[in-house]
Amino acid sequence: MAGTPPLIDIRKLCVGFRGRAGAILPVLHEVDLTVCRGESIGIVGESGSGKSTLALAAMGYLKHGLQKISGDVIYDGAEMFGRSPADLARIRGGQLGLIPQNSGQALTPTMRIGTQIREALHLHCAMSEGEHATRARDLLAQVRLPDPEAILRRYPHELSGGQQQRVAIAMALAGEPDALLLDEPTTGLDVTTQAHILELLRELARVRNMAMVYVSHDLGVIARVCDRVQVLYAGETVLEGPTRAVLREPAHPYARGLLASIPRLGEQTLPRALDGRPPGPNGPREGCAFAPRCALATQDCRAATPPMIEGGADQMTRCLYPDRVDEITGDQAGNAPHGCAEGSPCALDLAEVSIRYDRPGLFDRLRGAPRPPATVDGIDLHLRQGETIGLVGESGSGKSTILKAIAGLLPPASGQITLGDGTALPAAVETRRPDQLRRIQMIFQNPDDSLNPRQSVGEILAQPLRLYFGLRDKALRDRAVALLDTVRLGAPYLERRPGQLSGGEKQRVAVARAFAAGPEIVLCDEITSALDVSVQAAVLDLLNDLKAAHKTAFVFVSHDLTVVRALSDRVAVLYQGRICEFGPAAAVYGAPSHPYTAVLLNAVLTPDPDHAPRLMAEDVLELSPPARGCPFQRRCPVKCGTICDTDAPPARETGDGHVIRCHIPLDELCAKQTGEPPKS
Amino acid sequence: MSTAPPAPRGPRSVEVLRAMIARPSGAIGLTLVGLHLLMAVLSPWIVPYDYKAMDATITLAGPSPAHWLGTDHLGRDVLTRMMLGGREALLVTGTATPVALIWGGLLGVYLGLKGGWRDEVAMRLVDAFLALPGILPLLVLITVFGSGGEVLMPTLAFFFGIPVIRVARAAAHEVVARDFVSAARARGHHPLDIVRRELLPNVTDTLLVEGAMRWSWMLLGFSALSFLGFGVSPPKPDWGLMISDARVYMSLAPLGVIAPVIALSTLIIGINLSADALAKTLGLDRSRKAVI
């Protein structure tokens, strides 16, 4: 792209806010960003590093309370912050599109998709109403939504997460943008959906020659779609370079740490957590901001902020010793997960559990109307003491539903849940005895939602301690402090409220609360998916230690296959509430796989520039499981005929307790998986 | 693990109050309400005249050095009666509002947690009630039981508690859906514990703002009843009653109407402004219109 002037050109931008004491605290410090037409740049960093602020500043927009201190933001040759509001309104959403975080969920729930797209069109292109309708259909076709006509008439809740995200992209394309800013475009989406959306964005960028700016904490995403990467740390660019070089031989210790904290499919080890956390905006700005967490830090690093220097392989780095970065990883491999001994006694047993949400009305019952198939059906799981069973599957596959049934929040329609000592567990939480309740604890996905914002950390931890052990006063406090120590927080946190904690700290408190009960079984529902990779690694590490120390059994639910792999002894793959494949982690992640597992595994993104996900089944919205046959029949890429529609697939064993439910024989599955990817 | 020192904070109520005063609406509103409360408490000792003292020689007089706001049709001092005229209203509504808030709030939170048919039935009843024109059922009750503070207090507390049910239920519904309530249920806490520890602290903000709003509505309702002759009985001074008495002589002695109107409206505006500042401070979006 040499020669052409950059489309977005940010130079030495400083952004800050006025703190309580009146001093200006920087959020971005002398950050540069240049993007040309047809180029894709990734901005990577932990939460709080200022990456979203930078992307929004490119639009000439700053969140309330922030102000530009110095620097230039030039778009298409002119300063953004000097433009008139009318000019800005024309550019934003027109030439410069933004896809904010969770934009799919941000669609207006009460408005049809067609109306929302037409509104976007109305704002940004002058054309007649009739043309709008055609154009709306075109846009949906461009984002490869099947049957645009039907989609236009639907409401957002009638679309899957991936489809909603496509609609959001279509709306951003309405103004024929030259550049797109994407803030965490796929965070929270399933692996398969994520891979499809990224493919779509790559293709759109290529065809329309758009400049793309991706903001993400996930280097896997960046690896897939970006030409160049810029790593932000504490509001400063610490590394800038071509994606390949940054992923292969990063010239900055922080980037190296980030890469190491990503769990990989191929390794059954825990990702390595970066210790500590980034300095806040009010920390002193002397020396390298990363020095407190850096293994290479020397006296020189702390003396003055390192300048941007050549780091080899076309990278610019803010590190004094780019050549020594390799030295870090060698001696510190990630911890191995603590497994459980073969034949440990049983902790929990689920037999033929099926769960329904639908409650047929009186009329339906009198009429004898057929009930829809159960949301979750035929779940047999045998959890041993100290073992971790992973449940993977896409959104809506019934993972949370199963956990709720075990926790007693959602009594199963049939089937039996039995505790390790052979006592049958009453279905509803109200009917369980306190000691039964104590033995099963749950940790939820989003710590913002699972901690009462009105309680201090001390009060939060006091709830189970009072309830199960009747602790009071000094004993209560001592126990709470001990718990905080086990999750690597500590007594100073007792008085804080959730609002004063970072995401990772909140999740640690939630973990501490679950362990306060001294449970035998801990149910974890997507507990790391709201966290940054580096924080996620730390939480996984913590769970692993607790598991070893307390011999606790875990049921670990996630849509992220790599996270499940890192921690689980055995894995169950769920589709539409039915187990497709079950067995030891190594067997499930190796060949042969159930066709659905293969689809999931192929879609996993890794921070490897040479790895491309293999996409097969398009994501479709399936509201209820099929009444007969294989649950995966509608999406299966290797479906072997009508038998899949009519007969429940047999359970095929490969030995070692590894079961695959498919009509295709094992050796054939193996061949299909290792051979050519089937046509999509 | 770096541990930042915990941010020291005062009690939340102090912090909220401070933030309210920092807003112009809060500063003005709280000042108005404060002055009214002060006047209500101190007026028996500082009023210039006896509120019952009639003087047939100076009926409907204009302002004079002796009677700053003139006199009414019985020759009583308007300033004295205005200063005392809010006492009964503030006493009755000041008791009835918390009562309404507590019973309506608790029932609403309970329904929000419980759900099911009870909730359905209760909400239909609430809806039906709210569809009635405001003051009508009040009048019916008062004609049956008679007027006076001892009847008005429970009556107002009852009627103004009904809309609170709806607000509290909606707020509780939002909280019940959150995972910390599921977590508490999964641990097996008693439902009352869940209401007390998890739900109530998270709905009090909404209830407080609602309470301030209900208070101003109730003041207006109380004054309307007095105006219609169902509230405070003469010769006790009361703004509603004063307006009703003086309105016939409006052209002769306008201050007899204007004084109690200003007193009542400044109080109501003060409460509204405070409620507004409270809502903004607590981060609650208040889309309801102000009274008047």
Ligand SMILES: Nc1ncnc2c1ncn2[C@@H]1O[C@H](COP(=O)(O)OP(=O)(O)OP(=O)(O)O)[C@@H](O)[C@H]1O
């Ligand atoms: N309260 C509910 N009422 C009716 N159906 C529900 C309800 N909650 C979930 N479902 C349905 O049950 C199925 C399983 O949902 P569940 O929440 O267990 O999925 P999940 O695997 O945890 O998905 P995610 O990854 O999105 O959390 C989905 O089809 C969902 O639409």
Ligand code: SF4
């Ligand atoms: S400058 Fe020093 S402290 Fe900073 S990243 Fe490089 S080696 Fe580490």
Ligand code: SF4
């Ligand atoms: S049983 Fe049929 S539809 Fe199901 S996974 Fe196997 S081949 Fe695919």
Ligand SMILES: [Mg+2]
């Ligand atoms: Mg879930």
